[in-house]
Amino acid sequence: MFYLRLVLRNVFRARLRSGLTILGLVIAILAFGLLQTVVRSWYAGVDMSSAARLFTRNSISLTFSMPLYYRERIAAVPGVKTVGVSNWFGGIWREPQNFFAQFATDIPTVLHQYPEFIVDPVQYADLLRDRQGAAIGRELANLYGFKLGDRITLQGTIYPGNWDFNVRAIYDGRDDTVVTRQMYFHYDYLNEALKKTAPVRANQAGVFIVEIADPANGAEIAKAIDDGFASSLAETLTETEKAFTLGFIAMVETIVIAIRGVSYVVILIIMAVAANTMAMTARERIAEYATLKALGFGPGTVATLVMAEALLLAALGAGIAMGLLGPVAHVFHAATIKVFAKFPVVPETYAMQAACGLVVGVVAGALPAWHSARVKIVDGLRRIG
């Protein structure tokens, strides 16, 4: 208790210096937590991946399509339950910055494959009846104010022209991890139009979503599918939904790596600042450490006092930063709602913040503690006056 009191009082001895250092720690560790959350938000889609779903695409790249008749051949592979088609549409709603994902799908199959999407039965029936009908995720509907019955016109980028849709269903996610910021519409609507305007692009699929009976057989089924199209016009690559999503993210991996790198650089900077504070503190107190040693306190006690001070400083900074992360992330998400569908502050991020605080404290305190422990009493006492 005595030692704790001593450390506490020493931490707040130079209030301005300690206050500024703690402020720096708060900003750095808070920024670290936010940046880690930004990185995590890129991977939000991965969280809702199912091992029971495989994705089959053209082996060359995602931008190459496959003949629609592959669907029947894939469905015939043992272990496959259902096969859905999904084409990335890439339309613009009003302004290019209004980006959201749109997929042309065979809706009954795909909604069956995604039980995490909850659709009202009446709305579902309306959706099936309307060829121009679209199902909008709740988050997307909230973001742009879409309501049931709204008519939406998208300007095609991959498929030129204006495309009209009717909002017939607004679906919810089964839980908080489900991203509901997509729009699904009938593949037939797209395909019939293409047959008239660009027949060469009709009857093509971007991705086949394959529901399998047993996730444990995923690898064998994927191989069987790809083997079936070996040496064909469009060879396929089949992978788990998670791998597919991660591959999609890999296209912007440089940005993710840069953000992650910046978050660590921020910690390195504050580490240097905290180390400097502790070095200055220890240097000023050499005579006190020498006095303690003269009184009989060992080098270990002196080092522990210095290290405890550094750790306490870091713990205060990290603790405040951890307390602020939730509210600040909420504000940040509100400001970037169009960019990030999810901005989940997870326990792992708090743990990383705490670890950063610990590392900063240890690194900042290590050298001053070692130096203070080694100070010669006679030399230290000369620093007085």
Place this chain on the structure above:
Amino acid sequence: MPATPLVSIRHLSKSYRRGAQTVPVLDDINLDIAAGDFIALMGPSGSGKSTLLNLIAGIDKPDSGELIVDGIDITALGESELADWRARNVGFIFQFYNLMPVLDAMENVELPLLLTRLSRAERRERCETALALVGLGDRARHYPNELSGGQQQRVAIARAVVTDPTLLICDEPTGDLDRQSAADVLKMLTELNAQLGKTIIMVTHDPRAGDAARSTTFLDKGRLSNDNPFAAHH
């Protein structure tokens, strides 16, 4: 047969390195200090008196020679053993008090007791006694910056005696004090010596402090001297 001295110094030498040069500070010192003595070490600046005090206190190591305190050759002790030995046997009184500014008078006095097995209540009781001894019982909760120089030095004296050490080591205890405070401190040291039998070794430039001691040993250029180098000035 004469009594065994509390401090026995034989052929003690010490030098410092200054760059490539070796500067001798103490040269073949032989000195006995009896238990219960109050000795003043005096001499001009650079004479080696503070170095000798540091060696006796066990906060510095000699190059050669023997230094036996209460039957223990402290030159043979390792750093950790020496720290334990100091905690048990030495009370320090410094020129600039060397109190911890973030601790109040009571806590400063309590510091050396943290190295003992005493309970918190026992430590408190001892601290109160020590502070009462130096006349600061009513200043126990005052921080060093709330006390005058003389009061701070009295707290330092309380801290030095609270463990009931064998030796009191005083390095210029009146050097930073006004005349009255210096007299009070010297009076206190004299009483500690006379009434409690504390052995006190004091380095001082102050002739009045020298007069308060029972005996004075002079050093000049690292050697014990029979002559008082200050005599010509007084």
